[in-house]
Amino acid sequence: MRIGELSRRAGASIRSLRYYEEQRLLHPTRSPGGYRMYDEGDVVLVRRIRALLAAGLGTRTIRPILPCLAEHEDGLGLACPDLYDELVAERDELLGRIATLRGSVDALEAVIAASPEPARGDGRA
Numbered sequence: 001m002r003i004g005e006l007s008r009r010a011g012a013s014i015r016s017l018r019y020y021e022e023q024r025l026l027h028p029t030r031s032p033g034g035y036r037m038y039d040e041g042d043v044v045l046v047r048r049i050r051a052l053l054a055a056g057l058g059t060r061t062i063r064p065i066l067p068c069l070a071e072h073e074d075g076l077g078l079a080c081p082d083l084y085d086e087l088v089a090e091r092d093e094l095l096g097r098i099a100t101l102r103g104s105v106d107a108l109e110a111v112i113a114a115s116p117e118p119a120r121g122d123g124r125a
Helices: 003-010 014-022 040-054 059-068 081-114
Strands: 069-072 075-078
Touching: 003 014, 003 040, 014 040, 040 059, 059 069, 059 081, 075 081
Parallel strands: none
Antiparallel strands: 069 075
């Protein structure tokens, strides 16, 4: 299949697919005319890439993980146990960032709560 069809089927923009290729996450073949060609497995691969990106992982972290992902009855899991510690560290870093953001939200809430609401000339109260 060509890039447009993969884009539609995997729910990723053509620009994203080219970026995944640039980041060495996706490896299309080329037709004699130079068009990128993909197979059915690439649809699943792109969906996995998107899920890992949505989980907060960067492409450098995703690259070594992709070949180690395996379907299990409980979902995706690692078939390469040596990456387990790396994923745990990545998760812990994300949790640290979440805690920092929660602290920032709490600080903003305190400032907002201690501030009088400004009078609005637009009819909102």
